[in-house]
Amino acid sequence: MDTTDNFDAFYTATSARVVHQVYAVCGDLGEAQDAVQEAYARAWIRWSRLSGYDDPEAWVRTVAWRLAANRWRSARRWLAARARLGPPVTAAGPTPDRVAVMTALHRLPEAQRRVVVLHYLCDLPVAEIAEATRMPAGTVKVYLARARTALACLLGTDDERKESDVSAHP
Incomplete structure (x- = not known):
């Protein structure tokens, strides 16, 4: 054997x-x-x-x-x-504002969302974002501007959103 x-x-x-x-x-x-x-x-x-x-x-x-x-x-x-x-610390659930921000971020195109997260949450300057994402710095700036505009519409108050909907559809 x-x-x-x-x-x-x-x-x-x-x-x-x-x-x-x-x-x-x-x-x-x-x-x-x-x-x-x-x-x-x-x-x-x-x-x-x-x-x-x-x-x-x-x-x-x-x-x-x-x-x-x-x-x-x-x-x-x-x-x-x-x-x-001792007993584990329980974390509070997400606030309504946090849920609204996350929902709005997920409605952005992926490239814009990535740039916004790197800039505002990771505190990276435009040059480092451009290097990390392999995008030109100008593209990063354009994505940031477009994302801010979209987020302003998505995160405005209910009254502001209704007004923008009415003004967008005469």
């Missing part, structure tokens, strides 16, 4: 038993399966040496138990850290 067949036979003969043993120790079938799978993956890497052991299953079982224990320790440390930090 070659190495792969030898390992496959070992895995087939022992894996269910090792999963049950690790499950009995950790009490979580999913964790046991994950730990055993990782242990067999490590065994495969070392199979040329492990295959000569009197009981390679004992090696796999020990590694799986240690992996499961380490996961539980990590979970306990995480829970202890969360307890020290």
